[in-house]
Amino acid sequence: MKSHSSGRNSRRSRGGSRYRGERRSGGPRPTAKTPAGKTFWQRIAAFFSNGKTASKPVASSRNGSHQVRPSRKPEAVEVTTPRLYVGNLSFDATESDLFELFNGVGQVQNAEVVSYKHNQRSKGFAFVQMLTVDEAKRAVKELHDKEFLGRKLVVSGAKSNDHSPSRD
Numbered sequence: 001m002k003s004h005s006s007g008r009n010s011r012r013s014r015g016g017s018r019y020r021g022e023r024r025s026g027g028p029r030p031t032a033k034t035p036a037g038k039t040f041w042q043r044i045a046a047f048f049s050n051g052k053t054a055s056k057p058v059a060s061s062r063n064g065s066h067q068v069r070p071s072r073k074p075e076a077v078e079v080t081t082p083r084l085y086v087g088n089l090s091f092d093a094t095e096s097d098l099f100e101l102f103n104g105v106g107q108v109q110n111a112e113v114v115s116y117k118h119n120q121r122s123k124g125f126a127f128v129q130m131l132t133v134d135e136a137k138r139a140v141k142e143l144h145d146k147e148f149l150g151r152k153l154v155v156s157g158a159k160s161n162d163h164s165p166s167r168d
Contacts, residue, residue, distance in 0.1 A: 079137045079157035082109070082130040087154035089113070091122045097149070102128050105142050106135030127158055 098111040110129040115122050130136040144155040
């Protein structure tokens with residue numbers, strides 16, 4: 001049987017020279033230098049982002065090094081209802097802690113810390129229902145950026161869920 005090769009050495013690439021370092025022009029082949037200190041995945045990301053690396057540092061990586069993630073500015077929501085969003089909450093904060101904190105500003109109807117279902121650990125935010133809209137506005141004025149259990153609170157109006165379909 002005949003081979004499908006054209007008689008050339010099949011190990012050589014098309015148009016390439018038989019010596020590795022030479023090009024057709026006779027000069028050495030340019031080598032791509034990889035930036036020192038970058039991981040394989042960082043080089044892949046840099047390749048797909050046209051050489052620009054991601055500006056957002058990762059909170060932690062597999063090798064155990066921890067970098068501080070820049071804080072993201074929360075979306076300012078106008079207070080139109082007595083329901084408030086409380087963000088950047090300490091994971092140790094309880095509903096009774098929030099109830100006491102917000103009771104110093106006005107009457108609290110309900111305080112609910114949002115937590116994961118599987119381990120009951122706090123997600124770091126909560127919702128507080130005040131009695132009136134005026135009290136909610138006063139609570140935002142007094143408690144936004146206030147330090148509570150070692151963290152500065154983010155207090156704003158809660159987004160309404162009127163646009164989402166109700167579940168029956």
